[in-house]
Amino acid sequence: xxxxxxxxxxxxxxxxxxxxxxxxxxxxxxxxxGVKAIAYTLAVLLGLLFLGPFLFALTGSLMHPADxxxxxxxxxxxxxxxxxxxTIWSLVPFSLYIRNTLIITGLAMVGQLVSCSLVAYGFARxxxxxxxxxxxxxxxTMAVPGEVTTIPQFLLxxxxxxxxxxxxxxxxxxxxxxxxxxxxxxxxxxxxxxxLDDAATIDGAGTLRILAQLLIPLSKPALAxxxxxxxxxxxxxxxxxxxxxxxxxxYTVSLGLNYFKSEPTAGGPPMAHxxxxxxxxxxxxxxxxxxSLQRYFVxxxxxxxxxx
Amino acid sequence: MGLASRxxxxxxxxxILGLAYISPWLAGFxxxxxxxxxxxxxxxxxxxxxxxxxxxxxxxxxxRALGGADEVFWKAVYNTIYxxxxxxxxxxxxxxxxxxxxxxxxxxxxxxxxxxxxxxxTPEIAAVFLWIWILSPEFGPLNNVLYMVxxxxxxxxxxxxxxxxxLILMSLWATVGGSTMIIFLAGLQGIPxxxxxxxxxDGASGWQEFLNVTLPMLSPAxxxxxxxxxxxxxxxxxxxxxxxxxxxxxxxxxxxxxxxxNAFRFLYMGYASALAWLFMMLVLVLxxxxxxxxxxxxxxxxxxQR
Numbered sequence: 001x002x003x004x005x006x007x008x009x010x011x012x013x014x015x016x017x018x019x020x021x022x023x024x025x026x027x028x029x030x031x032x033x034g035v036k037a038i039a040y041t042l043a044v045l046l047g048l049l050f051l052g053p054f055l056f057a058l059t060g061s062l063m064h065p066a067d068x069x070x071x072x073x074x075x076x077x078x079x080x081x082x083x084x085x086x087t088i089w090s091l092v093p094f095s096l097y098i099r100n101t102l103i104i105t106g107l108a109m110v111g112q113l114v115s116c117s118l119v120a121y122g123f124a125r126x127x128x129x130x131x132x133x134x135x136x137x138x139x140x141t142m143a144v145p146g147e148v149t150t151i152p153q154f155l156l157x158x159x160x161x162x163x164x165x166x167x168x169x170x171x172x173x174x175x176x177x178x179x180x181x182x183x184x185x186x187x188x189x190x191x192x193x194x195x196l197d198d199a200a201t202i203d204g205a206g207t208l209r210i211l212a213q214l215l216i217p218l219s220k221p222a223l224a225x226x227x228x229x230x231x232x233x234x235x236x237x238x239x240x241x242x243x244x245x246x247x248x249x250x251y252t253v254s255l256g257l258n259y260f261k262s263e264p265t266a267g268g269p270p271m272a273h274x275x276x277x278x279x280x281x282x283x284x285x286x287x288x289x290x291x292s293l294q295r296y297f298v299x300x301x302x303x304x305x306x307x308x
Numbered sequence: 309m310g311l312a313s314r315x316x317x318x319x320x321x322x323x324i325l326g327l328a329y330i331s332p333w334l335a336g337f338x339x340x341x342x343x344x345x346x347x348x349x350x351x352x353x354x355x356x357x358x359x360x361x362x363x364x365x366x367x368x369x370x371x372r373a374l375g376g377a378d379e380v381f382w383k384a385v386y387n388t389i390y391x392x393x394x395x396x397x398x399x400x401x402x403x404x405x406x407x408x409x410x411x412x413x414x415x416x417x418x419x420x421x422x423x424x425x426x427x428x429x430t431p432e433i434a435a436v437f438l439w440i441w442i443l444s445p446e447f448g449p450l451n452n453v454l455y456m457v458x459x460x461x462x463x464x465x466x467x468x469x470x471x472x473x474x475l476i477l478m479s480l481w482a483t484v485g486g487s488t489m490i491i492f493l494a495g496l497q498g499i500p501x502x503x504x505x506x507x508x509x510d511g512a513s514g515w516q517e518f519l520n521v522t523l524p525m526l527s528p529a530x531x532x533x534x535x536x537x538x539x540x541x542x543x544x545x546x547x548x549x550x551x552x553x554x555x556x557x558x559x560x561x562x563x564x565x566x567x568x569x570n571a572f573r574f575l576y577m578g579y580a581s582a583l584a585w586l587f588m589m590l591v592l593v594l595x596x597x598x599x600x601x602x603x604x605x606x607x608x609x610x611x612x613q614r
Contacts, residue, residue, distance in 0.1 A: 039412040047423040126326025152344035175336025236431040279434035
């Protein structure tokens, strides 16, 4: 709905008032140019404000400490210190942390895509007793603060002997983890005509085949949205790894970054330029993934999320 | 008769299939949500420090928190509410302003939207490190900029007065251009253009249009963002955990940090469970209050059908 309306915006009807354009429309066109100029300026300023910290981090991470800790400040490195990144890599096993995070994020994402699709399909296409009540309960879990369940969950996983493994970070995703993802996919499935299912049923397809070969291929934007949300969430998650992972060789990028802060190096604790470089290393993958799937993401949110 | 029984078996078959498809979530709900909620209610009534089995103590944990025996508790409550009361309105106004800006059809709108959005997908801990440098009192860019315009910048994260505003600033940067803004943007684009045409015929100024058309039509989005933003703000954790560890002088000791310390540093699992339940009740009360007040000012289009 939104995209269509936005497309219609420029060709506003002149209200059919015989020949002469009403005065407010003439006034409007000059007003619009002024508004656009102001909006453009503000957008550039705001954009700089949002990206500023990254720019400082990027320049800072490429400076020699001598350039960084001086008054008056230097905004641009006098000599680009690429070796800072080599230093970071030698101090912190980031390759290992990235591998760990990719394993967790990848497996959790697959679990979420598969289990949320199954659950959403169940809610969208089948009638069963108390279906609406159960669905409202599912939505209700979004309002329960996760903190209330953290301690018993921790004790549960400890009892299973799963602490200090990746399992607590992955397994819940295979149980319809992420009520919002289920909601999103259900909304999307509901927009797909049932006639398709019926036709496939007549051709002898079972329900699982209808889901896998008919609905899933048609739901790429919604699935991509779930994938992005899942990736960003698991890649960025700090709290869960903090609770469950003790051994350094199991650390995720977020934990590794936090540990780096207090890691003793040659001349005392690592300095700002190294911390900033490490922060950029950790951030780049999320931004790359987001950019590559962004097209679907906006589409998916608009098509299923907003319609409610 | 044969037909009727066949229909029953068909709908029963459908019900079984449906339940089978949602069974992953049902099982997950019981194991990871419902069960733990019940378990934490029980644990909150016990003294449990992991090594020895839980010992029932009645409401002693709740009394300890509310009665002031835990000196940090009320400080944490105060800090958290301070944070939320400043952060939530600022983030809503900021996100709305950014959305209105993006809704003006300017060139490169998608690029600006992405620029605004990037902080919200940045790993929180990376964002904290960037800001620790930006806010660094002696050499940080922010105080450098302030110095250039003749202001002596404060000690930010190290100052008891400025530590909370500093964390609010960080959090605003990380959230204003995120999902809150996207929801406002979608809401703005869903407002029928006829309403603006009508208000222009009535001679409304841009600001009057915003107050009398845009805001009422956007009130469901404002409401949603208010509720979600509030429960998010009350959960503030990572920034304080990494940047200040609750200091200086407990000025950034937030509720979740206090809960985490009790549960996973001191291993007072029983007491921490009571803290978790108090928190859940606080969130519930706030959400219910907001829903109740919201009925008076939120306008749903469906209520008055054209």
